[in-house]
Amino acid sequence: MDVPANAIAAVADHGGSLGRARALFPDAPEPWVDLSTGINPHSYPLFDLPATALTRLPEPERARELAAVAANAYGARSPRHVALGPGTQILLPRVFSLVKPGRAAVLGPTYAEHARAAALAGHSAIETRDLSALAQADIAVVVNPNNPDGRIVSRTDLLGLAVALRRRGGLLVVDEAFMDVGPEDESLCDDVGQGGIVVLRSLGKFYGLAGVRLGFAIASEDIAGRLDAEFGPWSVSGPALEYGIRALADLAWQEQMRRSLAADAARLDALLAAHGVAVDGGTSLFRHVTNADAARLFDCLGGRGILIRNFSARPRALRFGLPGGESEWQRLGEALRAWREAGGAGHAAPPQTEDVR
Structure with a gap:
């Protein structure tokens, strides 16, 4: 079966699409084990929604309650510093439109959507590995x-960069989608009142609720107010409000989940190491690998119905999400064993230094 070139490119450039995975590996066994996204496979527990969450327009009071819960969860000074949106993907072009069209610089290599969204807002966008180069842009983006x-x-x-940008009327955008499992003392949510800083957070990764489509822009009161006004009174759906309020307030679940994810990440490291695959970065939601045999490893796992993340511009790099249950752990172990027994080169590749555009 011939696979269209655009379908292959889509699989290489974006994770999480099983339709694209099936186009690339049409004979792979199902169900798929999708390790390509970095989304928590152990989502926040689903619960019965009140019927009004679906049958009525969202109440402004519930939106204000969610903003208050989010401010507390993320360490913002007040709910007035929090703007709600239907996912950070939708927030990005609006945030980039806060600055008149100019130059946007994204610290890379990273998620490609930031540069695309900056271009949609009229900016010329580049990706650079040089943090200092971001200070010369009109908008700087750091994930x-x-x-x-x-x-x-x-x-x-980051605060030093924000000062340099602010002097020139620029804006620093910090995407903290994975800060729920990162070092919270490095978060800028408490610093947005200084101005010229927007921090993005979401419910999709740590809480495993990507389909809810709920994101937050944390910023100075004037910026948050402007974003809220642009989105209007019903920017977030009733079900998203209910899930956001409950999940962000559930501190016990959050603490337990961080411990569980750390244990799973350590288990994944050990499994990969047992088959000669060294982890060289990541968070407790995903692990990063640089390997000389990355292309064959991607194909070997894909042919066995296991989708990991590869990168067309960095052919030696791979990203592994966490398996969601024992059957998925077993399938991953068997696929790694098959790759190694087929001559897989389980050694790390030299560091890559080229810029990724």
Whole structure:
């Protein structure tokens, strides 16, 4: 069966699409084990929604309650610093539109959507590995912890960058989608009142509720107010309000889940190491690998119905999410064993230094 070139490119460039995975590996056994997204496979427990969450327009009071819960969960000074949106994917172009079209610089290699969204807002966008180069842009974007390698940029460095940008009328956007499992003392949520900083958080990764589509822009009161006004009174659906309020307030679940994810990440490291695959970065939601045999490993696992994340611009890099249950752990172990027994080169590749555009 011939696979269209655009379908292959889509699988290489984006994780989480089983339709694309089936196009690339049409004979793979199902159900698929999707390890390509970095989404928590142990989602926040589902619960029965009140009927009004579906049958009535969302109440402004519930939106205000969610903003208050989010401010407390993320360490923002007040609910007035929190703007709600239907996922950070939708928030990104609005945030980039806060600055008149100019130059956007994204600290990479990272999630490609930031540069695309900046271009949609009229900016010329580049990706760079040089943090200092971001100070010359009109909008600077840092993913912290970074996707896909888990890199952390210190709060001190980010605040210094924000000062440099603010002097020029620029904006620092920090995507903290994975900060729920990162070092919270490096978060900038408590610093947005200084101005010129927008922090993005979401319910999709740590809480495993990507389909709810709920995101937050944490910023100075004037920026948060402007974003709220642009989105209007019903920017977040009734079900998203209910899940956001309950999940963000559930501190016991959050603490237990962080411990569980750390244990699973250690287990994944050990499993990969047992088959000669060294982990060189990541968070407790995903692990990053640089391997000389990455392309064959991706194909070997894909042919066995296990989708991991590969990167067309960095052919030696892979990202592994966490298996969701014992059957998935077993299938991953068997696929790794098959790759190794078929001559898989389980050694790390030299570091890659080229820029990823």
